[in-house]
Each structure stands twice: as C-alpha cells, then as structure tokens.
Amino acid sequence: MIHLGSPSQRATARVGQLLSALGPLLALACVVLFFTAADAFYGGNTFGTVHNLRTIAVSTSGVAVAALGATVVIIAGGIDLSVGTALALCATVLAVGLRAGWCPWLAIAACIGTGCLAGCLNGILISVLDVGPFIVTLGTMSIYYGLSKLVADETTVRPLPAQVPQWLPDLLQIEPEPGWLLVSRGVWLAVLLAIALVCVLRYTVFGRHVFALGSNEATARLCGIRVSWTKIAVYTLAGFFAGIAGLYNFGRLTQGDPTSGRGVELIVIAAVVIGGASLNGGRGSVLGTLAGALIIRAITSGCTQLGLPNSYQDIVLGAIIIAAVVVDQLRQRRLE
Amino acid sequence: MAACWRRSGWASSIKPGRKSDVAAPLLEMLGIRKRFGATHALREVSLTARAGEVLALIGENGAGKSTLMKILSGVYQPDGGAIQLAGRPYAPQGPAAARRAGVAMIYQELNLAPDLSIEDNILLGQERSRFGLVKRSEQRTIARAALAQLGHAALSLDLLVGRLSVGLQQVVEIARALVQQARVVVFDEPTSSLARHDVEHLFEVIRKLKGAGLAVIYISHFLEEIRAIGDRYTVLRDGESVGSGNVASATEAQIVSLMVGRQIAELFPQVAHQPGAPILTAEQLSGAPIPEHVSFSLRRGEILGIAGLVGAGRTELLRTLFGLNATRHGGVLVEQLRPRPTPRARIRAGLGFVSEDRKGEGLAQIRSIEDNATLSRLAPYSRAGWLNLRRRRQAVRGWLARLQVKARGPEQPIHELSGGNQQKIALARVLHQEAQVLLLDEPTRGIDVGTKAEIYRLIGQLAADGKAIIFVSSYLPELLAVCDRIGVMARGRLRAIRPAGEWSEETIMALAVSDDEAAA
Numbered sequence: 001m002i003h004l005g006s007p008s009q010r011a012t013a014r015v016g017q018l019l020s021a022l023g024p025l026l027a028l029a030c031v032v033l034f035f036t037a038a039d040a041f042y043g044g045n046t047f048g049t050v051h052n053l054r055t056i057a058v059s060t061s062g063v064a065v066a067a068l069g070a071t072v073v074i075i076a077g078g079i080d081l082s083v084g085t086a087l088a089l090c091a092t093v094l095a096v097g098l099r100a101g102w103c104p105w106l107a108i109a110a111c112i113g114t115g116c117l118a119g120c121l122n123g124i125l126i127s128v129l130d131v132g133p134f135i136v137t138l139g140t141m142s143i144y145y146g147l148s149k150l151v152a153d154e155t156t157v158r159p160l161p162a163q164v165p166q167w168l169p170d171l172l173q174i175e176p177e178p179g180w181l182l183v184s185r186g187v188w189l190a191v192l193l194a195i196a197l198v199c200v201l202r203y204t205v206f207g208r209h210v211f212a213l214g215s216n217e218a219t220a221r222l223c224g225i226r227v228s229w230t231k232i233a234v235y236t237l238a239g240f241f242a243g244i245a246g247l248y249n250f251g252r253l254t255q256g257d258p259t260s261g262r263g264v265e266l267i268v269i270a271a272v273v274i275g276g277a278s279l280n281g282g283r284g285s286v287l288g289t290l291a292g293a294l295i296i297r298a299i300t301s302g303c304t305q306l307g308l309p310n311s312y313q314d315i316v317l318g319a320i321i322i323a324a325v326v327v328d329q330l331r332q333r334r335l336e
Numbered sequence: 337m338a339a340c341w342r343r344s345g346w347a348s349s350i351k352p353g354r355k356s357d358v359a360a361p362l363l364e365m366l367g368i369r370k371r372f373g374a375t376h377a378l379r380e381v382s383l384t385a386r387a388g389e390v391l392a393l394i395g396e397n398g399a400g401k402s403t404l405m406k407i408l409s410g411v412y413q414p415d416g417g418a419i420q421l422a423g424r425p426y427a428p429q430g431p432a433a434a435r436r437a438g439v440a441m442i443y444q445e446l447n448l449a450p451d452l453s454i455e456d457n458i459l460l461g462q463e464r465s466r467f468g469l470v471k472r473s474e475q476r477t478i479a480r481a482a483l484a485q486l487g488h489a490a491l492s493l494d495l496l497v498g499r500l501s502v503g504l505q506q507v508v509e510i511a512r513a514l515v516q517q518a519r520v521v522v523f524d525e526p527t528s529s530l531a532r533h534d535v536e537h538l539f540e541v542i543r544k545l546k547g548a549g550l551a552v553i554y555i556s557h558f559l560e561e562i563r564a565i566g567d568r569y570t571v572l573r574d575g576e577s578v579g580s581g582n583v584a585s586a587t588e589a590q591i592v593s594l595m596v597g598r599q600i601a602e603l604f605p606q607v608a609h610q611p612g613a614p615i616l617t618a619e620q621l622s623g624a625p626i627p628e629h630v631s632f633s634l635r636r637g638e639i640l641g642i643a644g645l646v647g648a649g650r651t652e653l654l655r656t657l658f659g660l661n662a663t664r665h666g667g668v669l670v671e672q673l674r675p676r677p678t679p680r681a682r683i684r685a686g687l688g689f690v691s692e693d694r695k696g697e698g699l700a701q702i703r704s705i706e707d708n709a710t711l712s713r714l715a716p717y718s719r720a721g722w723l724n725l726r727r728r729r730q731a732v733r734g735w736l737a738r739l740q741v742k743a744r745g746p747e748q749p750i751h752e753l754s755g756g757n758q759q760k761i762a763l764a765r766v767l768h769q770e771a772q773v774l775l776l777d778e779p780t781r782g783i784d785v786g787t788k789a790e791i792y793r794l795i796g797q798l799a800a801d802g803k804a805i806i807f808v809s810s811y812l813p814e815l816l817a818v819c820d821r822i823g824v825m826a827r828g829r830l831r832a833i834r835p836a837g838e839w840s841e842e843t844i845m846a847l848a849v850s851d852d853e854a855a856a
Contacts, residue, residue: 204721205714211703212711218697222660222689223712223765224680282702 023327024275024291031295035302047305054174056297057183061172061190062248063264064293067271068190068197069119069241071289074272075201076234077214077281078126078133081265082141083242086118088261089148090246095157095256104165111250112243118144119239123232141265148258157256164254171251186248190290193244198286210234215282270317271296274324278331295320360423362387362551363408363520368417370403370575377403378414379575385520385551390542392566392583393555396595396784399572401555405522408553409441410434422519439520440513444528446505450498455479457497458512482511485548486541503534510541521545522553527561528782532645532810532845539565557782558811559588573597596786604817605789607796611820612636615686615804616657616773620666623649623656626828629666634773634804639795641819641836642808643844649828650808651692654775657806658682658689670773683712688771690762692778692808698762699750706732706746708761713769735764740790756787763794773804780814792818812841824848 032048039047046052066083073080090111097107118140125136151157170177171186181188201207209230212220221227249260275292277284296317303313363385370378378400385391395401406412408419410428419426421437428434448457458479464471476493483491488507497508506526513521523542527535542565545552556562562569566583571594579594592603616634621627626649634640642650655661657668659677667674668682675685691698699708709732710717717728732746739760743753750758759779766774776795780788795805795818809815815822816836823833824847831847 203723203725205718205723206721208707208711208714208723212700212707215700215702216697218691219700219708219711221679222658222691222697224678224683225711226680282700 024288028291043306057187060293060297061186066245067268067289069238070268070272073238074277075214075284076210081137084261084264085144087242087245089144090115090243091249092148092152092256098159098163115239115243120236123235127228127231168251270321364420366418369415381577383570387549389567390552392562392569395572400575440518441522448497455493482514520551524555605793609637609799611638617669622665624662624664627653628828630830636802639805639819641815641822644825648825686772688766689775701751704747709764756783777808
C-alpha cells in the first residue's frame with residue numbers, strides 16, 4: 001500500500017536534491033571560469049595560473065575554518081557575530097603565550113581552548129538567559145574585542161621569530177614543500193576538518209539533533225532532546241573552529257593583533273549563506289560553505305587581477321550575498 | 337460541467353442549462369483545470385454559487401478545494417475552463433483584482449493587524465481620506481454599519497484587534513469584506529480554531545450575509561456544520577467535482593461515499609480491548625497556570641477521552657503530564673515511578689506525546705520522514721554516538737508499510753505529505769519510541785475521513801496491545817465512539833470522568849460550559 005511514486009518522479013526529486021547540493025560548487029566554477037576568461041582578455045592572464053589558485057586556496061583556508069563552525073551554528077538556527085573578534089582573541093593569546101616563552105604546544109592549546117571557552121560562553125548565555133543569539137553574540141563580539149586588547153595591552157603582540165615554531169607560518173606557504181602536497185598544509189588541515197565535520201553532522205546523534213533543533217526547536221524539545229545542552233555544544237564547537245582559525249590568523253600575521261578579527265564575522269556568515277545555508281536554520285552544508293568561502297576569495301582576487309578598484313569587489317560581493325539569500329527565499333516559497 | 341453531472345445522478349437536483357427559479361447563479365466555475373508539473377491538481381471542476389445561498393464545498397485533503405479557491409481568489413491562474421461572475425467573464429490577474437471584483441476570502445489564519453484598532457482593520461487598504469488626511473467620522477460610520485449588519489453593533493471600534501477572541505476577529509475580517517463590497521465570500525474551514533458557541537455566532541453572521549444577498553462558499557470537513565449552514569453542496573474528489581445537490585435531501589452516508597469514492601464500512605471501527613493494570617496516575621496535578629488539581633488513573637489497554645472547550649485546559653493537561661509545561665503542584669506516577677518533569681525523562685518513563693500543532697511543533701517540516709520518525713529514539717541505531725543510517729532507513733520503511741503511509745520513501749521531506757500522512761508520521765514516532773502511554777492531542781484534526789477511520793482503528797489496536805491512551809478532542813462523536821471513559825474539563829479543572837456509555841453530546845457540553853463546580 002506504500003505509494004512510492006513513479007520512477008520518473010523519484011528521479012526528478014533526486015536531481016533536484018543533487019542540484020541544490022551542487023549549486024554553490026557550480027557557482028564557484030562559474031566565478032572561476034568568468035575571471036579566467038575575463039583575465040585572459042582584459043588582464044594579465046594571471047588569474048588562472050597555478051600560483052594564483054594556490055594563493056586563493058591558502059588565503060581562504062582561515063576564513064573557511066571559522067565558517068565551518070558558523071555552519072553548525074546556522075544549521076542549528078543560531079548566529080554567531082562574535083566569531084571574528086573571538087578568533088583574534090585566540091591569536092592574541094597564542095602570541096602572548098609564545099612571547100612569554102611557553103612551550104608552543106601549550107600556547108596552541110591555550111589558543112584553541114580560548115576559542116572553546118568563548119563559544120561555550122556564547123552558548124551558556126543564549127540558553128540560560130534565553131536571549132536571541134544575535135543580541136548575545138553582538139555583546140560578546142565587543143567583549144572578546146575588549147579582552148584581546150586587554151591581553152595584548154592595547155597593542156599588537158609580536159613574539160621573537162625564534163619563539164615561533166617554523167611550521168606555524170609554513171602552514172600558509174603558498175608553494176608547499178614538499179611539492180607533492182600540491183597545496184599548503186593549512187589547506188589540507190581545513191579539508192580534513194571539513195571532512196570530519198561532514199561525518200559528525202551526518203552520522204552522529206549530535207548531528208541529527210543539530211538539524212532538528214534548527215528546523216524546529218519545539219519539535220526537538222518534544223522529542224526529548226536537551227535543547228540547552230545541544231545549543232551549548234553547538235556554540236562550543238563553533239568556538240573550537242574559531243580557535244583553529246586563530247592559528248591561521250597568527251600564522252598569516254606572525255603577530256597577535258586584536259583588531260585583525262573585526263569584520264571577519266561578516267565574511268564568515270556570507271560564506272555560509274552563499275553556500276546555501278538558511279538563516280532560518282535546519283539547512284546548510286559543509287561543502288557549500290567551503291565553496292562560498294572560495295567564491296568570496298576568488299572574487300576579491302579576480303577583481304584585483306583585472307585591476308578593478310577595491311570598491312567593485314565589495315559591490316560584487318554584496319550582490320552575490322543578496323543573490324544567495326534570494327535563492328534561499330525562492331526555495332522556501334516552493335516549500336510552502 | 338458535464339463530467340460533474342454524469343457522476344452524480346442521484347444528487348443533481350438542478351439540471352444544467354436551466355436557470356434555477358430561486359436565483360440566477362452569481363458565480364459559475366466551469367471545467368476548471370490546473371496542473372502543477374506532472375500532477376493534475378484540478379482535472380475538471382465545476383461549481384455554481386447563487387446569491388443568497390450557502391454552497392458547501394466538501395472534499396478530503398488534497399481533493400483540490402484549496403487550489404480551486406486560490407484560482408477563484410486570483411492567486412493561481414487556471415490552465416483551462418472559464419469563470420463567470422454576475423454574468424460576466426472573470427479572470428483575476430491577482431488577489432487584489434479578485435478583491436476589487438467582489439471576491440473575499442476568510443482563511444483559517446486570519447489576516448489582521450493585531451496592533452491596530454477594529455476600525456483601522458476594517459478599513460485597512462481602503463481608508464477614506466482627503467488630501468492624505470483620514471476622514472475619521474466617515475470611516476467610523478462605515479465600520480459601524482458593517483458591524484451592525486453582522487449583528488455586532490455594540491462592538492467598540494477602538495479596541496485593538498489583538499485583544500479580541502478569535503471569534504470576534506473573524507467578525508472584523510468579515511466586516512472588512514463587506515466594506516470591500518464583496519459579492520462572494522469564501523470561508524476556508526472557519527471553525528477549526530473556534531470554540532463551540534463562537535461557531536453558533538459565526539453561523540448567525542453567515543445567515544446575515546445570505547440575507548444580504550451575498551453568495552457564500554463554505555469549506556469544511558465537518559458534515560454536521562454543513563448540515564447546519566449549507567443550502568447546497570459540491571463534492572470534490574481527486575481534482576474533479578463528483579457531485580452536487582441540496583444538503584437537505586442528501587444523507588451523510590451519501591456525501592461521505594462521494595468524498596472517499598467508496599463506501600466506508602465504518603466511520604468508527606471498533607477493536608476489542610481489555611483494560612489491565614494501572615500504568616499512569618495523576619495526583620492533584622497542577623500546571624502553570626492550568627490545569628488545576630487534576631487527579632485520575634489510567635490503565636493499560638484503556639482509552640481515556642478528554643473533552644472540553646478550547647482553553648479549558650485539555651492541551652495544558654497533556655503538556656504538563658509530558659513535562660513540556662511546568663508542574664506547579666502535584667505529581668505524576670508512571671508504573672510506580674516518579675519521572676522528572678522534563679520531556680526527556682517522561683519519554684524514558686514510557687510517555688509519548690502527539691502535538692495538536694503538526695506544523696509549528698509536532699514535526700520538523702523541512703526534515704525527512706526518517707528523521708522525524710526516529711528523533712525521539714535514536715539509540716537502537718547508534719553506537720557511541722555514531723548512527724547506522726541504513727538500519728534506521730530499513731526500520732522506518734517498516735513503519736511506513738505498517739501505517740500505510742503514502743510517501744515516496746523514508747527520505748521524503750515531511751512538508752510534501754498530506755495532513756493525514758503527516759499525522760501518521762507523528763504517530764509513528766511515538767510508536768517507534770515504544771511509548772506505553774500515548775498522549776494524543778486532537779490526533780484527527782484536519783485529516784480526511786478515510787484516514788480518520790484508520791487512526792481510530794490504530795488507537796483501538798494499540799489499546800488491545802496493552803498501551804494506555806489519552807485522547808483529547810473537540811469532536812465529540814469520535815470521543816463517544818472510540819473511548820472507554822471520557823473526562824470533561826472546564827476552566828482548568830477535570831470536572832468528571834465517567835464511562836463513555838454514560839455520556840451524550842448534550843451532557844458533555846452542559847458540563848463543559850458550566851461555570852460552577854456543583855454541576856459536576
């Protein structure tokens with residue numbers, strides 16, 4: 001008596017799913033092709049070179065790692081505005097630790113631990129005070145900025161080169177050594193983290209709970225899911241990723257700069273949204289987020305190669321964010 | 337139109353081509369067709385509404401009623417067929433055009449601005465003004481006249497609409513339709529959120545609209561309501577109009593068989609079951625703020641019905657039992673244990689809850705069937721937090737077959753299913769979690785007749801398997817037919833529990849509307 005629908009209907013449904021999963025990747029391919037072609041005709045024909053593509057991958061990796069955490073938060077129906085200043089706080093803690101002569105591993109543990117604590121605090125405030133995550137993380141965004149200035153004593157913190165383990169800046173080498181790595185270790189680390197996150201979201205009870213929480217909190221509660229704990233876990237996980245993004249931040253600057261995280265949250269959220277996640281929660285994909293982050297960086301790089309002024313990059317990026325949200329809206333409407 | 341009459345020999349009291357003596361048709365929809373992709377939402381639908389008459393539009397969920405009304409109100413454009421309004425071709429290009437032409441819709445969810453006054457709401461979008469300044473006195477006259485026409489002359493125009501009862505909000509919405517000079521008013525299941533006495537008021541208002549020469553189209557699942565308010569009926573099934581006639585000359589059995597396309601053996605199938613050992617006891621249970629001091633005991637294999645008006649505390653009782661609402665006082669014993677008042681603890685103790693609000697609370701609409709069905713109990717498929725998705729999918733397939741769910745498969749999102757099939761998934765969840773006590777809040781609301789009968793049979797079967805069931809419903813015939821005992825709630829208190837055989841609809845209602853406890 002189960003009515004399975006005609007094979008063609010099932011095929012249509014499957015093709016639709018596939019398209020919406022691959023949409024951000026297709027968009028990325030379009031962006032890359034567009035700039036390669038435009039650059040070949042009007043620019044110096046440098047956009048499509050291996051070196052430039054490696055540069056894009058490397059400079060995306062830090063934002064991408066932070067965006068992995070934001071993906072979980074947004075799927076769970078939340079938002080984290082504090083991710084930028086939190087990752088700058090983590091980088092500052094790392095820099096202060098190294099300068100104080102700590103063992104590098106201890107400093108790195110402190111960096112990631114700071115991220116986890118910052119995320120955990122977000123989660124606790126959101127679930128205990130029962131205040132909207134937008135407001136809570138708007139507040140903690142400022143708090144973490146203030147804390148990192150406090151830790152850094154109102155300046156930037158630069159450890160001596162001898163105090164910094166060599167592999168940390170090497171994480172973001174554009175031409176990797178050895179060459180068979182193809183891209184730098186930092187990019188590979190981001191990919192590994194992404195694969196791990198895909199598995200957690202897809203194959204664990206926690207992952208099911210995150211999706212349930214984001215699609216309908218009332219349903220989640222009714223099914224006996226501990227909503228508060230799940231939220232705290234979600235934001236702590238996001239903090240963990242912010243901590244690792246702090247490593248990248250430090251690796252790039254080789255100093256702890258409290259101001260370096262300001263505005264990053266918007267790029268992070270934009271990457272997740274361009275990647276097809278819904279700010280209403282319940283929908284989003286790791287693969288989409290990676291594509292979203294790459295799209296943003298490819299646009300910046302492409303505009304530079306074409307010699308377009310900075311202002312155009314921002315305008316194009318804004319248009320793409322709005323387009324992504326419109327696509328999401330259209331999907332929602334079809335749902336109704 | 338021919339298709340319509342061919343299938344309804346017994347019921348066609350009005351022959352095609354001959355104008356009725358009562359009134360000329362105000363609205364005629366002929367051979368309306370509409371496709372969405374590969375699915376034919378409407379194959380061939382015709383209906384006629386006359387001035388001064390109530391046309392009841394009947395059909396199961398998915399029969400095409402909403403699509404037809406969306407075409408009438410200009411939301412969709414038909415693929416074929418023609419509409420005539422007052423003798424002239426009518427093809428609205430959008431909802432605004434339909435309103436201007438005199439077609440008004442009153443939906444289940446009202447379209448009012450809660451923070452504006454009654455007057456502002458009635459004249460919203462058609463304010464009377466000069467040089468941009470609102471002409472207050474003229475507006476008030478118009479609004480008052482509209483309300484008076486509906487028998488609510490005494491209503492103060494300055495009240496905020498958000499403060500009104502749902503029944504009065506409906507009146508405001510109808511008054512707005514009058515001010516817009518509507519000639520056809522469509523009511524889409526208007527009573528689903530109304531208390532019993534508000535339904536009577538609504539019927540009064542509809543009779544006044546009739547008297548004023550408007551054509552009313554009334555969509556409802558409830559045959560009793562159609563009997564009470566309808567003059568003629570048209571039945572839709574699978575996107576076709578399968579019969580029309582006078583309500584007075586049709587029996588309920590005839591209408592039901594038209595709706596489902598077959599004879600339903602029993603509307604209320606009975607499954608023999610025997611109450612066994614006590615499993616759940618509520619002791620002076622009080623929630624915040626209701627219910628108050630509710631005590632009862634429930635046995636395995638027993639179906640306990642809870643009747644009462646909307647707001648009497650029935651839903652709150654279930655939610656307090658399940659730990660969704662805070663417990664203010666008293667306690668709940670499940671098999672001699674006292675589980676903590678959280679949904680998680682109550683689920684572990686063997687309670688299962690099906691919410692009355694499928695869309696907002698009961699189911700995560702954008703998630704798949706398998707996610708929704710297993711969310712409250714993932715343990716059988718998980719080891720150290722990691723899931724075996726293949727085993728889970730297999731288990732869900734079993735539930736789909738057992739409950740005869742019409743779906744593509746376990747991966748289909750909930751929102752693509754009909755209301756009845758969604759409800760089956762909500763039930764599948766509590767069955768999958770192996771709940772021993774099922775708390776069902778309006779489990780048959782918004783569900784077609786055929787599926788209702790399936791759910792009654794399932795409930796009976798569960799009782800026969802030794803589960804205990806609390807069945808909250810506003811639809812007294814089903815409570816009287818399905819339950820072993822029925823409790824009546826009023827004003828947050830459980831007034832009485834008696835065997836179902838000792839109740840009648842009248843005695844239940846008398847107690848439900850009673851104010852003082854002596855009546856119990």
